[in-house]
Amino acid sequence: MKVKRPLKYVIGLFIGIMLLGNFATLSQQRDGLRQKGDRYENTGIPNNCDDKIYGVTLNGNVIEIENIEGNSKVMKQLGIVFPxxxxxxxxxxxxxxxxxxxxxxxxxxxxxYNPKAAQGNVSKWVLPSHNDGGWISGAVDSKGKLYFITTTMENLVRVDIRKGEPDVMWSDNMSVSGWKKDNCSAGCNFFINQKDELVVKENKGNNLWYIPLNERFTVSKSEIINSATEINPSNDILEYYNTNGNLMTLLLRRDGISYYSNKKADTFSLIKIDTLKMGILTDLAGCNNFIKKEEKVVEEDKDELITASTNVNESIRLKNILFQLGESELMPESFSELNRLVKQLKKYPQVEILLEGHTDITGDAVENIKLSLERVNSCKKYLVNKGIESRRIQTKGLGSAKPLKRTGSEKEREINRRVEFKVIKGIG
Structure with missing residues (x-):
């Protein structure tokens, strides 16, 4: 026998289901990570990351620091956060x-641990067993995924906090091209920069290595921090945007935090702690080194689009690459800029590039990706017809995923419709 429900009961039940669905969606979004369909998906822009950084001492004490530069720094002792x-x-x-x-x-x-709520708990994520001394350093990438690495860089694990199981990126039996175990015989620390590269520093040395987070782990470059600055030894390294929008390199020592400048080749103390009272500092953590404002793109004004100082994966915008609205055929006004690129690629026959196409933020996202790929393929065709080998040019259509302007007039948003290239194999 069917039971008839009053209309208001049915309507109430429907509203309840809708509210539960919205609550589930909101709960999912509160983790602060990129969501499918998020307008900032596939960008390096965190939703919620604030400017605070944290330092931890060996005995589990945590300090919270704001406005680290100058005389305005604010340091707060959170106490023994980790048991x-x-x-x-x-x-x-x-x-x-x-x-x-x-x-x-x-x-x-x-x-x-949630500093705002002053509450902590054991999470659902468990790091795997290993034979490399212990977990020595942590970091976060531009998509909000966490990374932990063991003492001599033998093991790297990634944690997507929306998933239950960590991903093992590499382990004891996996090699990294250009890497020697002896590099970190006394331990290493790392952070992840804006290009999603591991930037690794020896604890008892001044060498830095850059390892892109892609399928093939290869050291892309190495450099030496000026030893005259006497930053050796250090316990961690981190990038941080200060209140003036300048990127600082922070170095953690046993008793405080210093700022290192490659340009000035010097350091000076920012924070100093009482190690007898709090313990020695062992690691730094922050996430504001990922650009939160407009994405920065190198726009080269000189005749040389590519030079010896051009960084691998550095975005360089091609000027005046024009197409009819909604079309992929190049307009004649584009030829001058593409000819500049042809000249550069002939000058440096070892260079390989990735052409990336971008549309504005209007229209269907899938169609925008298709259109942007067609447009960069038109650019590639032009370069190949001018004598550049096809194998040296890769193409990628990003559609409206990485706008430079999200607000403003139509004239201001025109900057979103652009073609950029990245050097994926450099001069040297």
């Missing part, structure tokens, strides 16, 4: 911090 000795610390773009028990080689859980 264990800690060497590895990461900050998510959800503004929570994550610590791992030091010197642990068996399976060990990640501890999650």
């Amino acid at each position: 264990f000795k800690c060497n590895a610390l990461a900050k998510g773009v959800n503004n929570k911090i994550y610590g791992v028990k030091a010197d642990e080689q068996s399976k060990t859980p990640i501890y999650e």
